[in-house]
Amino acid sequence: MHPPDSEKPGLSRRGFLKGTGLSVAAVGLVKSATAAQEAPAAEVPTLSAAQTHEISFELNGQTTQAKVRTGHTLLETLRDQLDLTGTKLVCDQGSCGACTVHLDGKPVNSCLVFATDVAGRQITTIEGLAKNGNLHPVQAGFLHEDASQCGFCTPGMIMSCKALLDRNPSPTRDECKEAISGNICRCGTYFNIFRAVDHAATLMKGGR
Amino acid sequence: MKNFDYARPQDVQSAAAALGKAKGSRPKGGGTDLITLMKSGVLTPPLVVDLASIPGLSGVSRLETGHFRVGATTTIAEVAEHPELARVARVLTDAAATTATPLVRNRGTVGGNLCQRPRCWYFRNLDYVCSKKGGQTCYAAEGENKYHAIFENVTCNIVHPSNLAPALWALDATIHVAGPTGEKSIPVADFWVRPEEDISTENVLEAGEVITGVSFAPEGASTGSAYHEVREKQSYDWALVNAAVRLDFEGEVVKEARIVVSAVAPIPLRLEACEKILKGQKFSDALAEAAGKAASGGATPLRDNAYKVHLIEKCVKNTILDAARRAKVRSGEPR
Numbered sequence: 008m009h010p011p012d013s014e015k016p017g018l019s020r021r022g023f024l025k026g027t028g029l030s031v032a033a034v035g036l037v038k039s040a041t042a043a044q045e046a047p048a049a050e051v052p053t054l055s056a057a058q059t060h061e062i063s064f065e066l067n068g069q070t071t072q073a074k075v076r077t078g079h080t081l082l083e084t085l086r087d088q089l090d091l092t093g094t095k096l097v098c099d100q101g102s103c104g105a106c107t108v109h110l111d112g113k114p115v116n117s118c119l120v121f122a123t124d125v126a127g128r129q130i131t132t133i134e135g136l137a138k139n140g141n142l143h144p145v146q147a148g149f150l151h152e153d154a155s156q157c158g159f160c161t162p163g164m165i166m167s168c169k170a171l172l173d174r175n176p177s178p179t180r181d182e183c184k185e186a187i188s189g190n191i192c193r194c195g196t197y198f199n200i201f202r203a204v205d206h207a208a209t210l211m212k213g214g215r
Numbered sequence: 216m217k218n219f220d221y222a223r224p225q226d227v228q229s230a231a232a233a234l235g236k237a238k239g240s241r242p243k244g245g246g247t248d249l250i251t252l253m254k255s256g257v258l259t260p261p262l263v264v265d266l267a268s269i270p271g272l273s274g275v276s277r278l279e280t281g282h283f284r285v286g287a288t289t290t291i292a293e294v295a296e297h298p299e300l301a302r303v304a305r306v307l308t309d310a311a312a313t314t315a316t317p318l319v320r321n322r323g324t325v326g327g328n329l330c331q332r333p334r335c336w337y338f339r340n341l342d343y344v345c346s347k348k349g350g351q352t353c354y355a356a357e358g359e360n361k362y363h364a365i366f367e368n369v370t371c372n373i374v375h376p377s378n379l380a381p382a383l384w385a386l387d388a389t390i391h392v393a394g395p396t397g398e399k400s401i402p403v404a405d406f407w408v409r410p411e412e413d414i415s416t417e418n419v420l421e422a423g424e425v426i427t428g429v430s431f432a433p434e435g436a437s438t439g440s441a442y443h444e445v446r447e448k449q450s451y452d453w454a455l456v457n458a459a460v461r462l463d464f465e466g467e468v469v470k471e472a473r474i475v476v477s478a479v480a481p482i483p484l485r486l487e488a489c490e491k492i493l494k495g496q497k498f499s500d501a502l503a504e505a506a507g508k509a510a511s512g513g514a515t516p517l518r519d520n521a522y523k524v525h526l527i528e529k530c531v532k533n534t535i536l537d538a539a540r541r542a543k544v545r546s547g548e549p550r
């Protein structure tokens with residue numbers, strides 16, 4: 008479970024207003040709207056459609072800023088603004104999994120996340136897995152088992168497989184199938200991917 | 216996607232107030248459905264109100280009455296993986312685990328699942344001004360209707376897309392709603408709106424009203440429940456038909472039965488004809504078969520979806536058998 012946003016540094020209500028560059032005009036709008044109420048509701052922090060908003064979040068371990076509109080997805084922001092093109096755009100509707108990233112440690116479709124929603128949160132992309140030039144065991148497993156053909160699904164597949172191994176160090180074949188059921192490989196490399204996960208599981212337990 | 220004003224209220228009352236002010240505004244849970252509708256241009260809300268940022272609206276809790284409450288912004292994954300819910304509401308956790316993909320389940324919420332819009336490809340395509348989008352024609356009636364309704368398909372041929380809806384109905388759950396005029400509780404049975412009543416929506420929520428949670432009684436000591444769906448593709452697909460069943464036993468006899476199906480009509484359907492066949496009878500495989508057969512009564516399939524008539528019979532039968540088996544396991548009887 009995520010803690011309520013209000014408890015997070017950088018995303019308190021005040022911080023949200025400040026951090027997202029909410030204009031005075033927008034605040035005025037909200038105020039006049041609530042003034043019409045018989046019992047005025049609390050002022051609702053609102054990001055304006057007309058403006059760009061600066062968000063701050065942790066991306067692959069680094070505090071990162073981005074300037075986004077409310078209609079921007081996390082996927083667009085990663086690829087087009089932050090130049091992290093490892094995360095792929097394919098279906099853009101949550102059906103294929105090519106855009107899989109981790110949001111606070113959980114795999115999600117970055118095409119179905121508003122960029123403004125990740126303020127104050129942790130994002131891990133495929134670029135964040137290798138450390139000091141060493142591949143993550145899941146990446147090493149994919150290499151070892153030749154688990155890519157065209158390679159377009161691979162970053163998303165790896166992120167889903169990593170999420171599986173993070174919570175289940177010894178997954179069964181069925182658990183592996185379930186874990187990547189949101190990732191489609193058009194080349195049909197699934198059996199190599201299953202073996203790559205087995206290999207990665209061995210590596211993560213210190214085996215070779 | 217068009218930009219929009221994005222409100223992140225800290226309580227349900229302000230969310231309801233904000234939604235009630237701007238015409239066409241939309242509440243957002245996980246956004247998995249809303250964002251796709253906005254990308255396709257089918258929805259262009261001037262204001263989106265984020266419910267996920269409201270503290271206390273997510274999570275599973277036990278009420279003083281002994282009932283369980285699941286908050287509206289609880290993710291589908293949390294429901295699917297909740298060990299206590301699996302004990303007291305197996306039909307719900309099974310339905311949740313069957314929903315979409317692990318990726319979508321990590322974002323999608325219970326409230327959003329109940330309110331998601333139909334997957335009809337004519338509705339989702341901006342080029343088809345279908346009756347649900349304010350036009351005059353249901354293109355599915357004469358068009359490509361392989362995945363459309365086989366029941367109650369007079370005005371509009373959509374099928375209801377929610378997996379959790381039939382499961383919650385099998386549990387006789389209550390949907391809790393907050394709106395500009397305060398809070399109210401709606402039995403799941405009364406939550407749905409047929410196209411003939413109002414084609415623009417699938418449920419009774421008015422502008423400014425949002426789901427805050429659902430609640431239900433835990434299954435009793437001689438209850439068994441199950442959810443099954445049939446898909447073209449096992450890994451990730453929409454249900455062709457689904458069934459949610461709860462059976463309360465008294466010894467070998469079915470004391471109470473709840474049989475709800477979905478993906479076959481514009482709203483989830485409770486099949487009382489099937490329930491009647493089971494109620495008061497000593498349970499047997501033949502009884503389940505008979506109830507399954509009755510599930511297709513009154514079907515009016517379209518050109519391409521008569522196969523669903525057969526599927527719903529089998530799906531209901533198998534779900535009944537599964538629920539009965541679980542009731543036996545729970546009450547300690549050998550199979």
